[in-house]
Amino acid sequence: MTLNYIAGEWTAAADAVPNVNPSDTNDILGDYAHASLLDTERAIDAASRAFRNWSRSSIQTRHDCLNAIATEILSRKEELGRLLSREEGKTLPEGLGEVARAGQIFQFFAGECLRLAGEKLPSVRAGVDVEITREPLGVIGLITPWNFPIAIPAWKIAPALAYGNTVIFKPAELVPGSAHKLAEIIAHSGIPSGVFNLVMGRGSIIGEAMLKSSKIAAISFTGSVTTGKHVAQACTASDPMRKVQLEMGGKNPMVVLDDAEIDVAVECAVNSSFFSTGQRCTASSRLIVTDGIRDAFVAAMTKRMTSLVVDDACKAGTNIGPVVDQRQLDQDLRYIRLGQDEGARLVTGGKLLKRDTPGFYLSPALFTEVDNRMRIAREEIFGPVATVIRAKNYEEALEIANDTPFGLSSGICTTSLKYASHFKRNAQAGMIMVNLPTAGVDYHVPFGGRKGSSYGPREQGRYAAEFYTTVKTSYSFEEIA
Numbered sequence: 001m002t003l004n005y006i007a008g009e010w011t012a013a014a015d016a017v018p019n020v021n022p023s024d025t026n027d028i029l030g031d032y033a034h035a036s037l038l039d040t041e042r043a044i045d046a047a048s049r050a051f052r053n054w055s056r057s058s059i060q061t062r063h064d065c066l067n068a069i070a071t072e073i074l075s076r077k078e079e080l081g082r083l084l085s086r087e088e089g090k091t092l093p094e095g096l097g098e099v100a101r102a103g104q105i106f107q108f109f110a111g112e113c114l115r116l117a118g119e120k121l122p123s124v125r126a127g128v129d130v131e132i133t134r135e136p137l138g139v140i141g142l143i144t145p146w147n148f149p150i151a152i153p154a155w156k157i158a159p160a161l162a163y164g165n166t167v168i169f170k171p172a173e174l175v176p177g178s179a180h181k182l183a184e185i186i187a188h189s190g191i192p193s194g195v196f197n198l199v200m201g202r203g204s205i206i207g208e209a210m211l212k213s214s215k216i217a218a219i220s221f222t223g224s225v226t227t228g229k230h231v232a233q234a235c236t237a238s239d240p241m242r243k244v245q246l247e248m249g250g251k252n253p254m255v256v257l258d259d260a261e262i263d264v265a266v267e268c269a270v271n272s273s274f275f276s277t278g279q280r281c282t283a284s285s286r287l288i289v290t291d292g293i294r295d296a297f298v299a300a301m302t303k304r305m306t307s308l309v310v311d312d313a314c315k316a317g318t319n320i321g322p323v324v325d326q327r328q329l330d331q332d333l334r335y336i337r338l339g340q341d342e343g344a345r346l347v348t349g350g351k352l353l354k355r356d357t358p359g360f361y362l363s364p365a366l367f368t369e370v371d372n373r374m375r376i377a378r379e380e381i382f383g384p385v386a387t388v389i390r391a392k393n394y395e396e397a398l399e400i401a402n403d404t405p406f407g408l409s410s411g412i413c414t415t416s417l418k419y420a421s422h423f424k425r426n427a428q429a430g431m432i433m434v435n436l437p438t439a440g441v442d443y444h445v446p447f448g449g450r451k452g453s454s455y456g457p458r459e460q461g462r463y464a465a466e467f468y469t470t471v472k473t474s475y476s477f478e479e480i481a
């Protein structure tokens, strides 16, 4: 059985659950410890005690730890990528890509340790100096989802540590394997005891304990809107209120205009809607297509979709792995039935598939005759299900694209500079993609959205400092000779 990592020790837990491969439910990756309330409290205490020294450690020390983590992740990419694909179900190239991204994120934040800067300014008062500095917050609770088992933890853990905070990391229950490996790597990077703690198990137990603890200064969360709102309420209801950062769902549009290169549009749509089994908050599930290209686009999409191989995530040649588990598969199937009940036309896919091994295989689904008011066009499905929505022209397409409770990512396929520029200025989302998939972002620039998708400061890149530090303004008076 694997263990939790608390106060610098690998700690046994009373409970453990099997980690099941969604490509082959007979394949159990191992039994993973479930932390108890007491374990969680011990981890929080340890992180709290470790904060004083870590927050005062030299930036060289922090750089060296993060750099060691990055180097080891990158050197073990094959092993970690295979494990990730086995436990989450994204294809092996996607798994390997995600591990590389995690390594690069640690590399980036190792560099950020050395680039921490403040400002020294003149005051409006004679003889007074003003300094603006950034300080760490304290213990940070990190609650992560299952769909990016190593990259999302990396983009929360790395900045938290880089800026001098200590960490309680609670991964999603479905993907403890990648979290455990990451913790092993962090544990022997030179990070002092208590600075980083891994507590695996249920959100309803560990997550709740983190939300209740007054020793946790801030929570960074990625997951569903429902849980996100609950996290935010708990953070603002506590005394004192705690800082909170939420990354939640998306219902991301991809506009395809008459003048688009059809091959580019189809590849962007297939990638956005179906890769990683549609289980990305940046996935596009609303393809908003103008009248002149609509029929050709649907025909080309349908043809391209029949060539997509849905199979075991680790098999060579697989384009789309399984859905992550039975619960998510049931949700996908419920929405597919709902779409039909709402009057949309299922052009292709949406069927359970049998493969050599028992797994959660679903063929990618494409709906047409979709109205943007339908529930399948408004609610996040989080599966390989895309809808095609007609628009008369660019103006109407933009209006439909913005007509959503979410605002994470928004894409357009066009050869027109005029429309591309207008879309970049007027699409209501945190990330805009022109002739690119809505998903698949760089690791060194801000990530996040608007409206129901995100709350609080951005993640990733230099902007991560806004969440993981607090700003101090110091005034000093020196008598002028």
Ligand SMILES: NC(=O)C1=CN([C@@H]2O[C@H](COP(=O)(O)OP(=O)(O)OC[C@H]3O[C@@H](n4cnc5c(N)ncnc54)[C@H](OP(=O)(O)O)[C@@H]3O)[C@@H](O)[C@H]2O)C=CC1
Residues within 6 Å of the ligand: 143, 144, 145, 146, 147, 170, 171, 172, 173, 174, 201, 202, 203, 204, 206, 207, 208, 211, 222, 223, 224, 225, 227, 228, 230, 231, 247, 248, 249, 250, 280, 281, 328, 331, 380, 381, 382
């Ligand atoms: N925006 C995104 O990136 C993601 C969106 N989703 C959306 O959410 C839906 C459901 O997925 P699900 O995994 O259940 O998402 P959740 O929001 O429930 O899970 C995200 C994280 O929050 C934890 N959590 C759950 N309950 C609590 C709680 N009361 N207090 C603190 N933490 C808690 C989970 O723990 P645990 O799972 O271990 O119990 C997990 O680590 C998906 O179908 C999809 O629509 C899901 C994942 C990512």
Ligand SMILES: O=C(O)CCC(=O)C(=O)O
Residues within 6 Å of the ligand: 147, 148, 152, 222, 279, 280, 281, 282, 283, 438, 439, 440, 441
């Ligand atoms: O699209 C990406 O690269 C990142 C997506 C993501 O972070 C998510 O789905 O939670």
